[in-house]
Amino acid sequence: IPSIATIYTMVHERFGFIPCNWQVQSAQAQLKKRDVVTLSPTGSGKTLTFWIPLLFNDDGITILITLLMILGDKNVIELQEVNIPVVNLSAATATDTIFEEIATQKFRVIIVSPKRILSDHRFNTLW
Numbered sequence: 399i400p401s402i403a404t405i406y407t408m409v410h411e412r413f414g415f416i417p418c419n420w421q422v423q424s425a426q427a428q429l430k431k432r433d434v435v436t437l438s439p440t441g442s443g444k445t446l447t448f449w450i451p452l453l454f455n456d457d458g459i460t461i462l463i464t465l466l467m468i469l470g471d472k473n474v475i476e477l478q479e480v481n482i483p484v485v486n487l488s489a490a491t492a493t494d495t496i497f498e499e500i501a502t503q504k505f506r507v508i509i510v511s512p513k514r515i516l517s518d519h520r521f522n523t524l525w
Contacts, residue, residue: 399429400454408453409446412480417446425450445473452482452506462509470509482506487514500524 424447470486484507
């Protein structure tokens with residue numbers, strides 16, 4: 399598990415900004431495989447709390463469940479800019495081919511709505 403100082407350094411190098419203490423603490427707890435609940439206002443930087451572990455867990459996959467598809471689209475753009483493979487599963491993108499690519503671990507981040515993850519039978523196959 400990286401030190402807090404290492405996390406600060408890596409986030410600054412990779413994403414170009416310095417994280418807040420609570421973002422680093424949340425990420426470090428996740429890397430220790432602890433359950434984490436983060437409550438914070440809209441626009442405060444909760445997204446970074448699940449980006450940070452990607453820097454230290456090369457074979458890890460993050461599943462982001464969100465009602466806000468615009469958040470998914472924004473994450474795709476931003477993560478692709480730092481070369482982290484990501485897919486936002488929508489009606490247009492949730493194809494059999496994409497699910498095959500997910501199964502081969504092509505993506506480090508999978509963004510999906512609660513409805514899709516609960517109702518799409520292809521997730522049962524992945525689990």
